[in-house]
Amino acid sequence: MLKSTRNALLGATLLGLTFAGQAYAETTLNALFMAQAAYSEADVRAMTEAFTKANPDLKVNLEFVPYEGLHDKTVLAQGSGGGYDVVLFDVIWPAEYASNKVLVDVTDRVTDEMNKGILPGAWTTVEYDGKRYGMPWILDTKYLFYNKEILEKAGIKTPPKTWDELAEQAKTIKDKGILQTPIAWSWSQAEAAICDYTTLVSAYGGKFLDGGKPAFTSGGGLDALNYMVTSYTSGLTNPNSKEFLEEDVRKVFQNGEAAFALNWTYMYNLANDPKESKVAGKVGVVPAPGVAGKSEVSAVNGSMGLGITATSKHPEEAWKYIVHMTSQETQNAYAKLSLPIWASSYEDASVTKGQEELIAAAKLGLAAMYPRPTTPKYQELSTALQQAIQEALLGQTSPEDALKTAAENSGL
Structure with a gap:
């Protein structure tokens, strides 16, 4: 009896709200996303709209911040005991977020279908100490983009397979007077520079x-920074790279002012869009090169996940939203700026059509993704390395000394 009365009242309420021309929202979720790279803000809004249409009793408030503000916004909201239900997080943060109880452990919520269907490499994005703290959402690495027309003009038949070849080809382009500074990187004193450094x-x-303990002060860690400094001081790299973030690199490349650029997946379709780009139809993409005798290709794990905050008052609804956002159906529908986390999506013509070259590069690059260090003290380590890279590029100190100082300041 009570149940039928409640249903009748609920029906009347819904009817009243409909007549008032308002949407009925029983629960509001607050979600934090980033305003750059990967999915566009319009895409995230469209995905969310599909979710709220299917779940009229739920409303989602979306907030977008630049990548640089994502971590601090999440942590500060946590400290104030409220804020967000769902947050986007970088692959480098699960160790810290798990240790400080920022995110909910969702290991038991993951279904068999998710376990079997999602690429194994994608899961590493949300894991720490054998547990999962969300669902992978953006599967990403940096690729080497090149301008086919410029390479052709320089008489270069194939893009570089090694980093040394890249420098040689850039020198040919420069010597022939085609471009003064053929390479663009994201080397601003920010996480972007760490992603380029990790690739190397x-x-x-x-x-x-x-x-x-820090092991980057010698061997491959030192070789990588030496390469960056040589590329910068040789005049082959755009000198503004030391201030560039990924969006700056995209703009320079799209204007035809770079022959080579290291960037995330999203640049491929934007740089090929005639409305956006002067080089549409001339964009080539391959995995980032390797080093003779050491590697065939190189890649950084730049993936991101969606998690439920420990302070969320609506964890069930938050999980429902995350499942929708990471579902194969949603990911396949928006596969032009970020490639799906689902293995079988790569055999789907609707996903691969028009981006076959990118998919071919992704199959190699995603398999070679290298992690940035997994440590709860990642933020301190990253800050110390960012400073080391800047100082070495500017010639304020040698690469060896810069990395030694970074190791001392890393908190490890």
């Missing part, structure tokens, strides 16, 4: 940590 560390077979 992976190529040179380096290690960040050994037994939890």
Whole structure:
């Protein structure tokens, strides 16, 4: 009897709200995303709209911040005991977030279908100490983009397979007067520079940590920074790279002002869009190169996940939203700026059509993704390395000394 009365009342309420021309929202979720790279803000809004349409009793408030603000916004909201239900997090944060109880352990919520269907490499994005703290959402690595027309003009038949070849080809382009500074990188004193550095560390077979202690001061870690400094001081690299983030690199490349650029997946379709780009139809993409005798290709794990905050008052609804956002159906529908986490998506013509070259590069690059160091003190380590890279590029100190100082300041 009570149940039928409640249903009748609920029906009347819904009817009243409908007549008032308002949407009925029983629960509001607050979700934090980033305003750059990967999915566009419009895409995230469209995905969310599909979710709220299918779940009229749920409303989702979306907030977008630049990548640089994502970590601090999440942590500060946590400290104030409220804020967000769902947050986007980088692959480098699960260790810290798990240790400080920022995210909910969702290991038991993951279904068999998810376990079997999602690429194994994608799961590493959300894991720490054998547990899962969300669902992988953006599967990403940096690729080497090149301008086919410029290479052709320089008489270069195939893109570089090694980093040394890249420097040689850039020198040919410069010597022939086609472009003064053929290479663009994201070397601003920010996480972007660490992603480029990690790509090179992976190529040179380096290690960040050994037994939890810094191991990047010699071997591949030092080789990687030496390469960056040589590329910068040789005049082959755009000198503004030391201030560039990924969006700056995209703009320079799209304007035809770079022959080579290291960037995330999202640049491929934007740089090929005639409305956005002067080089549409001339964009080539391959995995980032390797180092002779050490690696075939190189790649950084730049993936991101969606998690439920420990302070969320609506964890069930938050999980429902995350499942929708990471579902194969949603990911396949928006596969032009970020490639799906689902293995079988790569055999789907609707996903691969028009981006076959990118998919071919992704199959190699995603399999070679190298992690940035897994440590709860990642933020301190990253800050110390960012400073080391800047100082070495500017010639304020040698690469060896810069990395030694970074190791001392890393908190490890």
